[in-house]
Amino acid sequence: MMLTPTDISKILNVSSSHVSLLSKNFIISEDDVTKIGKRAYFNPRVTRKILESRGVDFNKKESVAFGNNKGGTGKTSTAVNTALRLSAMGYNTLLIDADSQANATSHILGHSSEAARHTLIDVVSEKVDIKDAIITITDTLDILPSSLKNSMIDLELTSRSGRINSATYFKNLFEDLDYDYIIWDLSPTITTSLYWILLSCTKIITVANLDEFAVQGTEMTVELINELKANHKDFNPDIKILINRFDERNKSLLHYLTRLNKLESKGATLFGSVIKTDSTIQKTQSNQSMLPHNTQSFNDLSDFIVEFCQLDSLTKH
Numbered sequence: 001m002m003l004t005p006t007d008i009s010k011i012l013n014v015s016s017s018h019v020s021l022l023s024k025n026f027i028i029s030e031d032d033v034t035k036i037g038k039r040a041y042f043n044p045r046v047t048r049k050i051l052e053s054r055g056v057d058f059n060k061k062e063s064v065a066f067g068n069n070k071g072g073t074g075k076t077s078t079a080v081n082t083a084l085r086l087s088a089m090g091y092n093t094l095l096i097d098a099d100s101q102a103n104a105t106s107h108i109l110g111h112s113s114e115a116a117r118h119t120l121i122d123v124v125s126e127k128v129d130i131k132d133a134i135i136t137i138t139d140t141l142d143i144l145p146s147s148l149k150n151s152m153i154d155l156e157l158t159s160r161s162g163r164i165n166s167a168t169y170f171k172n173l174f175e176d177l178d179y180d181y182i183i184w185d186l187s188p189t190i191t192t193s194l195y196w197i198l199l200s201c202t203k204i205i206t207v208a209n210l211d212e213f214a215v216q217g218t219e220m221t222v223e224l225i226n227e228l229k230a231n232h233k234d235f236n237p238d239i240k241i242l243i244n245r246f247d248e249r250n251k252s253l254l255h256y257l258t259r260l261n262k263l264e265s266k267g268a269t270l271f272g273s274v275i276k277t278d279s280t281i282q283k284t285q286s287n288q289s290m291l292p293h294n295t296q297s298f299n300d301l302s303d304f305i306v307e308f309c310q311l312d313s314l315t316k317h
Contacts, residue, residue, distance in 0.1 A: 001087065002034060002041035002042055002043065002044065002047075003041065003042055004016075005017075005042070007293065010299075011089075011302060011306060012051070023046055023050055025049070025053070026045075026053075031043060032045065033046070039293075044087060044138070044140045045090060047088065047089055049090075058091065061180060061181075062180070062181050062203055063181075063182040064082075064183050064204070064205060065184040065201045065204045066082070067188070067204070067207070067221060068188060068217045068221055069189075069220040069224070070188060070213050073208055073214050074245060075207040076099070076103045077107075077284075078207050078242065079095070079104060079185040080107045080108065080185070081297075083181070083183045086181050087138060089305075090140060091180040091181050092181075093141050093142070093179060093182075093183060094134065094177065094182045095141070097185050098146065099187040099188075100148050100151040100187065101146075101187075102145065102146040102147050103185075104146070107284075108137060109135070109143070118145075119133065120145075120150055121152055123144070123173070124153055130177070131177075133145075153191075153192075154193050157196060167234070167235070168199075170199070171199070173200075184197055184201065190224065198225065201237050202237055204225055204238070204239050205241070206218045206221045206222065206239075206240070206268070207244050208244065208260065210243065210245075210246065210253040210254070211253070211256070218260060218263070222267075225237065225268075226266055226267065239267050240269060240270070242271050243270065243274040245275065245277045246277065247277045248276070271304060275297065275300045275301065276296055276297075278295065278297040278300075280298075
């Protein structure tokens with residue numbers, strides 16, 4: 001994925017002509033700009049330079065989990081599209097598929113996902129080095145894929161629980177890798193590996209729909225995180241809730257927002273942005289494609305990314 005001057009202008013809250021003017025300072029070769037029809041798309045390196053010139057901080061490292069104890073809320077599509085957008089902005093991004101259903105892997109790799117030689121369990125069981133399991137997608141996006149055999153990770157971790165520190169295991173595993181963002185797509189099932197992964201994260205995002213089971217799953221997830229916080233003093237992640245498939249016309253579901261807002265007392269806050277109901281997301285999942293520009297989903301994701309990367313202060317100038 002690459003971004004246009006218009007896409008970048010929405011992130012920075014400046015005109016697209018201003019973005020185009022800034023880009024002239026950073027375009028040094030033909031590979032820096034791709035033209036499709038009348039649109040110009042910037043290489044992520046150029047986009048990063050533009051964002052840096054406007055004060056965006058690329059020096060912090062984040063490990064972010066997307067999950068919910070209820071399946072089917074759209075956590076995988078949100079995690080995948082967040083990773084794609086971050087990489088398009090120039091952030092060095094690693095997407096880790098920690099769900100044995102391997103939907104994130106299929107979305108990114110398509111049919112070639114069957115050819116993925118190594119997955120997370122191969123790393124955990126020390127059959128391969130972490131760097132040999134990671135697949136490079138673009139200059140700014142890598143993936144650590146999954147497969148059905150990842151369902152055996154818990155057995156592997158449990159057999160070694162007395163010899164390795166669960167609180168630091170995954171943090172240490174990825175510590176020497178040079179990524180701005182590590183994005184985890186989690187399984188909806190509460191497992192040993194889920195606990196260990198959460199303990200490595202600086203931010204945990206629960207993707208929720210406004211329905212009973214999804215809200216229950218969100219409440220359970222927040223309870224789980226708080227249990228971990230109580231048992232691990234150094235564990236203090238930012239807990240956020242993202243509303244997905246939001247239909248503002250359906251007023252009968254708005255009472256679920258009240259329940260989700262109550263979770264603020266337990267340290268979980270809602271993003272101001274929401275991802276509205278849009279069939280575009282389902283279409284991109286089925287054909288392993290990117291979100292089209294100038295669609296509702298693409299614009300909603302842009303608003304979410306501004307909050308996610310804490311760029312709100314920049315957009316107010």
